[in-house]
Amino acid sequence: MRTEQEMIALILDTAEKDERIRAVVMNGSRTNPNVSKDMFQDFDIVYLVTEMDSFLRNHNWIEVFGKRIIMQTPMAMSMFSPSLGSRFSYLMQFTDGNRIDLTLILLNEKDKYCKEDKLTIILMDKDHCLPAIPPPTDEDYWVKRPSAEFYADCCNEFWWVSTYVAKGLWRKEILYAQEHLNVIVRPMLIKMLEWQVGIQTDFSVSIGKSGKYLERFLPEEIWKELLSTYANGSYDGVWKALLTMAQLFHSTSKYVADSLNYEYPYEQDIGVTEYLKHIQNLSPNANEIY
Numbered sequence: 001m002r003t004e005q006e007m008i009a010l011i012l013d014t015a016e017k018d019e020r021i022r023a024v025v026m027n028g029s030r031t032n033p034n035v036s037k038d039m040f041q042d043f044d045i046v047y048l049v050t051e052m053d054s055f056l057r058n059h060n061w062i063e064v065f066g067k068r069i070i071m072q073t074p075m076a077m078s079m080f081s082p083s084l085g086s087r088f089s090y091l092m093q094f095t096d097g098n099r100i101d102l103t104l105i106l107l108n109e110k111d112k113y114c115k116e117d118k119l120t121i122i123l124m125d126k127d128h129c130l131p132a133i134p135p136p137t138d139e140d141y142w143v144k145r146p147s148a149e150f151y152a153d154c155c156n157e158f159w160w161v162s163t164y165v166a167k168g169l170w171r172k173e174i175l176y177a178q179e180h181l182n183v184i185v186r187p188m189l190i191k192m193l194e195w196q197v198g199i200q201t202d203f204s205v206s207i208g209k210s211g212k213y214l215e216r217f218l219p220e221e222i223w224k225e226l227l228s229t230y231a232n233g234s235y236d237g238v239w240k241a242l243l244t245m246a247q248l249f250h251s252t253s254k255y256v257a258d259s260l261n262y263e264y265p266y267e268q269d270i271g272v273t274e275y276l277k278h279i280q281n282l283s284p285n286a287n288e289i290y
Contacts, residue, residue: 021049026046043101089103148263
């Protein structure tokens with residue numbers, strides 16, 4: 001596997017030899033002082049270029065980076081809606097284990113781009129045209145203190161969509177139930193746990209994408225309780241996961257409300273929890289809910 005030094009040298013050498021590339025910047029986990037280095041970290045690289053057409057007419061220029069296992073170019077895929085405007089990305093996984101996420105951005109966007117992410121560092125600036133960038137910090141990704149309204153909406157969404165999960169389970173529609181549990185209900189629980197961490201750290205840390213650093217900040221018993229909410233493929237397993245999530249959401253959201261002096265939605269909590277337990281015990285042949 002090529003070392004970090006070898007990869008950076010290759011990235012810079014490629015840029016140095018190409019007159020169309022005027023600057024190189026890097027962001028992501030490799031620039032984050034609070035993230036431990038490991039062999040799976042991507043090289044999140046941006047080439048600031050004078051024009052794009054010649055790059056996109058013939059993609060063979062990326063072969064210099066090495067043999068690939070797979071590549072994705074999201075802006076050229078019909079499955080995904082373009083989200084980067086005129087920018088173009090090559091997401092490349094190489095056979096030696098390295099990965100480069102390389103984005104081309106027009107040079108005239110340099111000032112806008114350099115303000116987008118505080119984890120950006122400049123690796124090359126041929127024309128000395130980039131604005132000064134302060135040392136990298138992940139403060140843009142720190143847990144944000146919620147407003148009272150945002151907190152209330154999170155609670156409402158959790159309890160409201162929990163009823164969809166129960167409905168799906170009673171109907172024996174496990175894929176429907178699992179989707180609502182994991183795609184809608186779970187993110188509300190993760191968000192509430194994120195706010196708990198924020199309160200306990202004075203909103204000065206990041207829990208990472210998908211909450212991947214949560215384990216660092218949660219007590220062991222709460223972490224284990226969270227892990228127990230990941231259901232298996234059985235109806236009983238999903239019911240257990242749902243009710244455990246409700247219990248964990250109750251304790252966490254109550255803590256957040258008390259800490260921030262917000263109103264806790266007791267009626268939603270009690271009413272929906274009773275409803276979930278009622279549906280769990282409802283006869284599969286029932287003609288009426290009550």
